[in-house]
Amino acid sequence: MRCEIEFTLNGATTQWAGEAGRKLLDVLRDEFALVGVKCGCREGECGACSVLMDGVLVNSCLVAMGRLQGCEVLTIEGYRLTERFKVLDRALANRSAVQCGYCIPGMVLAAEALLAACPRPSDAEVRRGLSGNLCRCTGYNAIAGAILDASKEGEGLW
Amino acid sequence: MVNSMVQTPKGKEGDTLAPKTLEAALASLAQEGAIPYAGGTDLMVAEDERRPFLFLHNIAELQGFSEDDEYYRLGAGLTYTRIMNDKRMPALLVEAASQIAAPAIRNAGTIGGNIANASPKADSALVLVATDSLVRLVSAAGERVIPIGQFLVGRQKTTRRPDELLVEILMPKRWLADYRFTKVGGRKALAISRVSFAGLFAAESGVIQHLALAFGAVEDTIVRRPQIDGLLIGKSVEEARALSEEWLAAWDAAITPLRGRVSARYRKQVCLNLAAAFLKSRLESTD
Amino acid sequence: MHKISTSVIKKDHAAKMGGSAYYVGDYPSKGVLHSSFIRSPHAHARIRKVHYPALPPGYFSVDYRDITGENSVHVVLDDLPVFAQEEVFYIGDAIGMIVGPDAETTAELAAACEVSYEELPAILDINDAETAFFDYHYGRGDTERAFSEADHVFEEDFETGYQEQAYLEPQGMIAQVENDVLTVRGSLQCPYYVHRATAKATGLPTERIRIVQEVTGGGFGGKEAYPSLLAAQLGVAALKAKGQAVRCIFGRREDMEFTSKRHPSRCHYRVAVKEGRVTAMEIDVRFNSGAFTTLSPVVLQRGIIASPGVYNVENLQVRGRALRTHTVPNGAYRGFGAPQTFFAVELMMDHIAASLGQDPLEFKRANLAKQGDATSTSGRYHFPVPLPEMIERVLAASDYANKRAAYAAPQDSLYRKGIGLSLWFHGAGFTGAGERDLIKAVVALEKNAAGQVEILTANTDMGQGVKTTFSKIVAHELGIPYEDIIIHNPDTSRVPDSGPTAASRSLMVVGELLRRAAIRLKEEWCEGQPQRIEEHYTHPDYLVPFNLETFSGDAYPTFAWGVGVVELGFDTLTGANEVLGSWSCFDIGTLADEAIAVGQMEGGVLQGLGYSSMEQMAIDGRGRIRNNSYSDYLIPTSVDVPQLEVQMHVCEYPGGPYGAKGAGELPLVGIPAAFIAAAEQALGVRGINHIPLTAEETLDYLSGSQHGKDKESVR
Structure with missing residues (x-):
């Protein structure tokens, strides 16, 4: 089933036409070249393709394009222009929390969703917020620690 | 292919892609045999982009929550996250919802979708069965309210007719304390x-x-x-x-x-x- | 702390953080050719006939007939074919590929290929295996006499399952002939391995092959040898594609089902004890090699060399076999054979202590090797064995003694706890004389007129941070800013062969070469002039030469050390366990970067905990791997082990840069034994001699109706 939709992608009004059942993940990567959105499993089990849809964290592999009419989609490419990103960037850099990097764009958006909902989280809340984003490299300590750092450094931003 | 539409459904007001009213959705269902799409978290695991989805997220009737003396009434389109974050929700359901998958799935997945997908592993459906909840199914021809046990009849099998939508869940308030x-x-x-x-x-x-x-x-x-x-x-x-x-x-x-x-x-x-x-x-x- | 240990911002941080790091799958998928494999559905069969469907214009098939070189993938013995010719030997064995402009169409066409097979008997279990690809023996002393004179003799069997690397980025490559040069870009650990394999399969002269590592989303050994196969296949396809790029990016299921994993193992230990000391061990190690040899000989060598553990065992007989089965060829995974044997020996020591009525830790301490003692292969522990100090640190951090005593009391509540400890080493670098005889590493530094210095090595950063640590070393020696060091992903047309990124060797061996190169560059520094310095490997002169025939001599130049404590809780109603805490101490010598080192240790420990518990991979009665997705093969999430602490103990190694030694593999190696020791205490049983430990077995242990492990579940 084809559809024509209009949605906001990283702040820009965007028209799109195609199969309504197409995965947002594929469209972002193949048609908009937003390859910061990573593909790890295509079934919602790894979180590497996480994006924000109307400010809410979703797995872009499990979102059909037809669902997006009127929605705002933010990927890492849009988020990296924000002040909040800069705070997270410094925090993860200072803890060398990025290893292979494949989970990171999704992880960063999960962190943003968490901090937006809960600006001063506990370690347990941070870990819960990241629990849908698999990382095979780090053991999660450095990432969770960096998000806690960011929540303090970014006082007032979230 | 179920669908052989000539015109492209526009993603605009009053369209058939994501109707804004229940009536419009039911009209689409009655005519086209579309696949209701609630959160997409189960449906989208399959790789078939040509399926004729009917997107339900704009329908206000599916997003409601109310309670009367007897029942909690949950719109079928409530996401697990909404359920978890709403203080009025029954604690048992909140507990089950909060253990489902992970945040991104809970943000998209809905209680109605969890039931309608009819997986025996569905955690919120388990709670509804334990509480002898009822489901309200609506079609253009009318509606019926049936016990969830009569709705879930097999793996990926429900008694929903193709023209019906699961609109509301009625969870009895009695017996929820312990x-x-x-x-x-x-x-x-x-x-x-x-x-x-x-x-x-x-x-x-x-x-x-x-x-x-x-x-x-x-x-x-x-x-x-x-x-x-x-x-x-x-x-x-x-x-x-x-x-x-x-x-x-x-x-x-x-x-x-x-x-x-x-x-x-x-x-x-x-x-x-x-x-x-x-x-x-x-x-x-x-x- | 050495000055070098102070952490810096990683060289690759910014690009990865902002999502602009380009992995191979991120190259545009339009305008290239896609490929889909035709794979065997049978574990063992003769290929009678391959019938390709009519292919639309622009589509073509690739199979063994298209191979312009040899139908053989260069790894060690080169028995793995590029494409199956007459017979298939495991489910997933590649018969051919369909290549063409549309991905969906290539998949449909590949599925439409009709291959008729004559099914042949398949061996799926190593107990049924008839062929030992490798059968090694070594030993020393007089075990017969030691056993006859022993106070006690103990005998046990141990078993470990598959472990899937589960790197987040699946395997992938793009191959294309450009200007007469076959270029292969991919997610890989060892560019020159891939280079040699591609040359062999295509028959092209080496100067017409170029391998480029793209940003690699994790490897853990899984991208050490498998990329050689994929590059050979894609290279052959690219030669047929006449200048068009051919792309292959695996989906998760294809990756999990058909690429190499950690060898499942079975070990038999027989141990003699006299006066509280282990006097002899007879060890029989069997690894499931899968259908081909690939890396099995070297994995097995490391496994059997580690098999007596950290103990000084005077009389030793070890046999190790890698057995052929009709299953996916197994390969490298962090630890490379050592996790299997350390699991066995550490539990063996626990059980012996318990049988003797001794505390396991005291028994282990009494048998520890120390500096100057002979290693299992009659080499020497040339450097201090720091385990005693490390043990103290872990005991303090974990409150081990109190917990161990408390949980030893009878537990009858619905929730039970246990705590366990294990000790281990990891031989740093390649086994034996591999560095000297096979690798012969070369590195180069190139200075430009502006005074920036580029590092040229073949070592890949797959997340473990070598771009950063290499840069720090060179900057430190040259006394120039870290920002003035340039390091790109390796491209074989530009970098010398500094060897593979494997065996925890990169920092210790290649880092040291870079340090020496930097010292020379500094001595010869000409301001404003481009300069190039090359440095070649030299073998440490203190080593007892290693003989691979007899397994004698120094197998490793030095060892990294580990001590791990794991505390578990069990729900007796469901059998579910949770890791209440994990405390470890590691000696990897001087830290080239503190945060990177700690991150490596934490990540490795978590992989070890997963290996022990939730990471279950089994094959069915036909030889098919059933757990081929992230929903079926579970790896730990952020909430599974919130309390994971590591400490670093620095025992400098003079042969490594500033005292650094092998690091990456160490943390995983001994964790499973600590995990099962904790489980045995919590459940009040002895003899859980296998991993992974499932919830269902746990219930059996709790009810005393221990059915043992489902024989089908681990092969």
């Missing part, structure tokens, strides 16, 4: 239930008023046997203790786990362990 929910997964998040359990208990003046157990992820549908739990209802604690082995044996006979990755023997044992421990703890606290 419950236990246990999800057995392979890890603490992003886990598919290997066994799930919900139990409700009520006693007054030492007499059991209510007992309801439900088991998920063991058979094609969620297992609930009111006649077994009925053995103990109306009984005193002492009588219930005396009957508890008979009750457990009845559950043992009633549960026949299907083969799976995790052995049937194990899942049966866990069901019985959880049932026995639940009853034991409640009888002790009633003493």
Whole structure:
């Protein structure tokens, strides 16, 4: 089933036409070249393709394009222009929390969703917020620690 | 291909892609046999982009929550996250919702989708079965309210007609005060239930008023046997203790786990362990 | 702390953080050719006939007939074919590929290929295996006499399952002939391995092959040898594609089902004890090699060399076999054979202590090797063995003694706890004389007129941080800013062969070469002039030469050390366990970067915990891997082990840069034994001699109706 939709992608009004059942993940990567959105499993089990849809964290592999009419989609490419990103960037850099990097764009958006909902989280809340984003490299300590750092450094931003 | 539409549905007001009213959605369903799309978290695992989805997220009737004396009334389109974050929601349902998958899935997945997908592993469906909830199905021709046990009839099988939409869930408010929910997964998040359990208990003046157990992820549908739990209802604690082995044996006979990755023997044992421990703890606290 | 240990911002941080790091799958998928494999559905069969469907214009098939070189993938013995010719030997064995402009169409066409097979008997279990690809023996002393004189003799069997690397980025490559040069870009650990394999399969001269590592989303050994196969296949396809790029990016299921994993193992230990000391061990190690040899000989060598553990065992007989089965060829995974044997020996020591009525830790301490003692292969522990100090640190952090005593009391509540400890080493670098005889590493530094210095090595950063640590070393020696060091992903047309990124060797061996190169560059520094410095490997002169025939001599130049404690809780109703805490101490010598080192240790420990518990991979009665997705093969999430602490103990190694030694593999190696020791205490049983430990087995242990492990589940 084809559809024509209009949605906001990283702040820009965007028209799109195609199969309504197409995965947002594929469209972002193949048609908009937003390859910061990573593909790890295509079934919602790894979180590497996480994006924000109307400010809410979703797995872009499990979102059909037809669902997006009127929605705002933010990927890492849009988020990296924000002040909040800069705070997270410094925090993860200072803890060398990025290893292979494949989970990171999704992880960063999960962190943003968490901090937006809960600006001063506990370690347990941070870990819960990241629990849908698999990382095979780090053991999660450095990432969770960096998000806690960011929540303090970014006082007032979230 | 189910759909052979000539015109492209526009993503604009009043369209057939994501209708804004229930009437419009039902009209589409009646004519096109579209696939209702709630959260997409189950549907989108499959790789078939040509499916004729009918997107339900704009329909206000599916997003509501209210309560009357008898029921909590939950719109089928409520996401797990909405349920978790709404203080008015019953605690049992909140607990089950909060253990589903992970935030991104809970943000998109809906309670209605969890039921309509008819997986025996669905955690929120388990709660609805344990609580003897009702579902309200609406079509252009009318509506019906049926017990969830009559809705979920098999693996990926419901009694929903193609022209009907699952609109609302009615969860009885009685008996919700004392419950236990246990999800057995392979890890603490992003886990598919290997066994799930919900139990409700009520006693007054030492007499059991209510007992309801439900088991998920063991058979094609969620297992609930009111006649077994009925053995103990109306009984005193002492009588219930005396009957508890008979009750457990009845559950043992009633549960026949299907083969799976995790052995049937194990899942049966866990069901019985959880049932026995639940009853034991409640009888002790009633003493 | 050495000055070098102070952490810096990683060289690759910014690009990865902002999502602009380009992995191979991120190259545009339009305008290239896609490929889909035709794979065997049978574990063992003769290929009678391959019938390709009619292919639309622009589509073509690739199979063994298209191979312009040899139908053989260069790894060690080169028995793995590029494409199956007459017979298939495991489910997933590649018969051919369909290549064309549309991905969906290539998949449909590949599925439409009709291959008729004559099914042949398949061996799926190593107990049924008839062929030992490798059968090694070594030993020393007089075990017969030691056993005859022993106070006690103990005998046990141990078993470990598959472990899937589960890197987040699946395997992938793009191959294309450009200007007469076959270029292969991919997610890989060892560019020159891939280079040699591609040359062999295509028959092209080496100067017409160029391998480029793209940003690699994790490897853990899984991208050590498998990329050689994929590059050979894609290279052949690219030669047929006449200048068009051919792309292959695996989906998760294809990756999990058909690429190499950690060898499942079975070990038999027989141990003699006299006066509280282990006097002899007889060890029989069997690894499931899968259908081909690939890396099995070297994995097995490391496994059997580690098999007596950290103990000084005077009399030793070890046999190790890698057995052929009709299953996916197994390969490298962090630890490389050592996790299997350390699991066995550490539990063996626990059980012996318990049988003797001794505390396991005291028994282990009494048998520890120390500096100057002979290693299992009659080499020497040339440097201090720091385990005693490390043990103290872990005991303090974990409150081990109190917990161990408390949990030893009878537990009858619904929730039970246990705590366990294990000790281990990891031989740093390649086994034996591999560095000297095979690798012969070369590195280069190139200075430009502006005074920036570029590092040229073949070592890949797959997340473990070598771009950063290499840069720090060179900057430190040259006394120039870290920002003035340039390091790109390796491209074989530009970098010398500094060897593979494997065996925890990169920092210790290649880092040291870079340090020496930097010292020379500094001495010869000409301001404003481009300069190039090359440095070649030199073998440490203190080593007892290693003989691979007899397994004698120094197998490793030095060892990294580990001590791990794991505390578990069990729900007795469901059999589910949770890791209440994990405390470890590691000696990897001087830390080239503290945060990177700690991150490596934490990540490795978590992989070890997963390996022990939730990471279950089994094959069915036909030889098919059933757990081929992230929903079926579970790896730990952020909430599974919130309490994971590591400490670093620095025992400098003079042969490594500033005292650094092998690091990456160490943390995983001994964790499973600590995990099962904790489980045995919590469940009040002895003899849980296998991993992974499932919830269903746990219930059996709790009810005393221990059915043992489902024989089908681990092969």
